[in-house]
Amino acid sequence: MSQNYPSALLERAVLQLNSLPGVGKKTALRYALHLLKQDEEEAQTFIDTLVQLRQGVRYCRMCHNISDTEVCSICSGINRDHHTLCVVENVQDVMQIENTGQYFGLYHVLGGIISPMDGVGPKDIEIDSLVARILPEQISEVILALPTTMEGDTTNFYIFRRLQALNSTGDEHSATPLKISQISRGIAVGGEIECTDELTLGRSIVNRIEFKI
């Protein structure tokens, strides 16, 4: 289904919807026809909500997560552990970690990872603001929760070196150095050994954890 749109307006709408991630021409057409089938009020709400999203949404001054306020509810939360900072690639990662209910510290959203292939360098993502954030806020631990890809590893390594440099500056803070950790990698919970890829299995043996009761 390539050309032959019965209407130029429809074709333009399909082209726009086609630009959404993972949406082909056929799906874009379904979306466009769905929007046409909605009644006036529904369609208006749909459009208005997208406009409001674009115009109203802000990014937290501290962690760069999406927020309705200047400082997001996590960064300003009195029940959060303000000494721990979890570094993630994007907004979805924050939501995913929040859904685990296992983490109570703060976040730092990089907005991407270092990827020379895509032309993304350290200056293109929020690394400088991360480093700038560490000292004045008395952060004691930084957890790196980046993807386990080559780009993720590169970014991990780069941030690790930048943060280690903070430890080696011989001021009074050096007594309690900043702890830098990364989330553990290994076999997923419920995973079978025989179904795990060799790389993950190999790593999970090398990085084995002492059994404690």
Next chain:
Amino acid sequence: MSQNYPSALLERAVLQLNSLPGVGKKTALRYALHLLKQDEEEAQTFIDTLVQLRQGVRYCRMCHNISDTEVCSICSGINRDHHTLCVVENVQDVMQIENTGQYFGLYHVLGGIISPMDGVGPKDIEIDSLVARILPEQISEVILALPTTMEGDTTNFYIFRRLQALNSTGDEHSATPLKISQISRGIAVGGEIECTDELTLGRSIVNRIEFKI
């Protein structure tokens, strides 16, 4: 990923995008974040195009296909065969048949098919306008190109009876009765016999076509 949206605006946008056909919450979130990443001009074009689609699009007075004009380019086409009418369920079907390059007649878009389970009766789709269209336009053949489902068969049968009634009204037209056909069903081109379902295979034997050289 269920709750914990960092922004109410984002949550509302996700809810709206979630209403698109086949879009879950996770995909809706990806779409919303994609819209946020676009630059101002791109986002404005996206929104404007959808608004223009809603406000500008019309339905052809003749065939009820989507159109930019009161009568669509097919119904007003001088190169089309105005004696043949192909009845389809929706706009996509017209595009799909046009893409075959094998049909040069006119269309009639029902905008649905008869489905008692979904509460869709003959009066809810464009069947009356189809019947009204036949006589004055001197249509000689109606091709039914509806889905090969129970609903499609029901609709085929209902339309067939309505159109046959036109033939039996004993006026001067009865000399050349309206031909009513349906698209052939059988094994797809390139299809293996052993991979064809029994129902299709059985039908394709019953409705076999004489071999001609």
